Amino acid sequence: MESLSAISGMRSTPSIPQLDLFGIGGTQRAYGIETSPEIDVVLGRAAPVFIGVSGGRDSMALAYRVSDHLQEVGHAGPRFLIHSDLGRVEWRESLPVCERLASRLGIELIVVRRQAGDMMDRWLNRWKNNVARYKVLECVKLILPWSTPTSRFCSGELKGQVLASAMRKRFPTGDVVSAVGIRRDESSSRAKMPVWKQDYRTMRKRGVGHTWNPILGWTRQEVNAYIKSKGDQLHPAYTIYGSSRVSCSYCIMSSLNDLVAAASCSDNEAIYREMVDLEIESTFSFQGNRWLGDVAPALLDADTKGRLAEAKERAAARQAAEAHLAEHLLFKKGWPTAMPSEHEAHTIAWVRREVASAVGLTVQFTDADTVMQRYAELMASAREKASVGGFELEEA
Known part of the structure; x- marks a missing residue:
């Protein structure tokens, strides 16, 4: 059967045979790294390489293995570790782990932060803004402050965007490579990730951004064993508190066990x-x-x-009230897409009064007439904006 590497055009570099010291299986290729023709070309042209590190085990293994690979292929360009500090939601030891890693590898560590505030500030400000929108009927349901598995602005805004901005500023021209430590066995979505793709976040007029996922095929056992083989230690979140992940101390993706582990610190x-x-x-x-x-x-x-x-x-009272909203009144692209009937306007007004009472808000548009007037304004505004550029309200 033709291998996945052959089908996709990617390659895995060979590695020196090793004794099976850590139980990963003697017949399995040890600590292989996946690459692609695109990555090989830009590395050969000495493109800068940014290795993303969080303090977690996958990024530690990534940093060690990519550093070795760059030496093996004679990469002549600059290389960096880059860490996005999420602020007070971070495990306190995450930055020190990254600093130790940089010191051991002899590579500069770039630490970036969102200028508008940390992750907790983002949630607090999101709640403030969502309340303001609800008060003036810019959204039909009250919107939560938190990130969700389907709306992960946390990683998008506080990691991806901030990291990409730093890379563009450091190298305004020329190709750049961003190495990321995701693995296929972490989730079904990551199992579909390519080894290489163009990174629109680091694209510039005179430079292409490349995202490289070189340890996609590694298992957690391989990651742990490889870090041990390098003489390094895992983050205390794993070794002392028993967490299975290192990101935010309390993460929207955390299991109950991981939340309990974080709270024990x-x-x-x-x-x-x-x-x-x-x-x-x-x-x-x-x-x-x-x-x-x-x-x-x-x-x-x-x-x-x-x-x-x-x-x-x-919360139960808020949810019970909002359950009375008809499906076609809820947010979808282009909202609002239709004027409510008189009966629906009465329902919207009643729901707004109930939600305001439950949450402790003072809101406008709490009777049918003013609800109808507000919808007419919103629809007229949406039509005007669509005609000049396609802007639309979002339930986000």
Whole structure:
């Protein structure tokens, strides 16, 4: 059978045979790296290489293996480790792990941060903006403050965009390579990722951006063994607290076990309480039906526990009211796409009054007549904007 590498045009570089010291199987190619003709060409042209590091195990393995590969192929261009600091939601040891890694490899570490604030600031500001939009009927349902698995602006804005901006500024012209430590066995979506693709975020008029995923085929066991073979240690989140991942200490993608692990670290207590306070204020749980406040109630005082219980009741009231909105009234591309009927306008007005009462908001457009007037304004504005550039409201 023709191999996946042959089918896709990608290649895996051979590596020196090793003893099976870490239980990864003697017949399996040890620590192979996947590449592509496009990557080989730009490396041969000495393109700068940015190796993304988070402090997590995959990025550690990536940094060691890519550094070795660049030496093996005689790469003559500059290389960097690059880390996006997410602020107070980060595990405190993440940046020190990245700094140690840079020191061991003898590679400059570039640390970038979102200028408009960290991840928690982004959630807080999103809630503030979404409340403002709801008050003036720019969205028909109140929108949560948190990122979600289908709306991961957290990684897009605070990692991808910030990292790409730093790369463009450092090298305004010429090709750049961004090496990323994702693996196929992490998820079904990552299993479909290519070894190479053009990166629109780092494209410039006189330079092409390249995303390179060189350890796609590695297993977690290989990652752990490879880091051990390099004489390095994993992040304390794994070794001391038992987390399976290192990203935000409390991540929207975390399992219950990982959330409990994060809460067991005293460094994460302050941000835990701040996030629970936002759950209470907004009436939106951090993860779908899982309230972060239920993960480590011992970290909350009696007053906060009481307010959390009330927030859950207020959330139920909000959800019950919004359930009365007809499907065709909810957000979709081009919203609003139709004027509500008089009956629907009465329903929208009633829902707004109920939601405002449950969440503790003061809102406009709480009767049928003003709702109809507001929809007419929104639709006229949407038509005007579409005619000049296609801007539209988003439920985001």
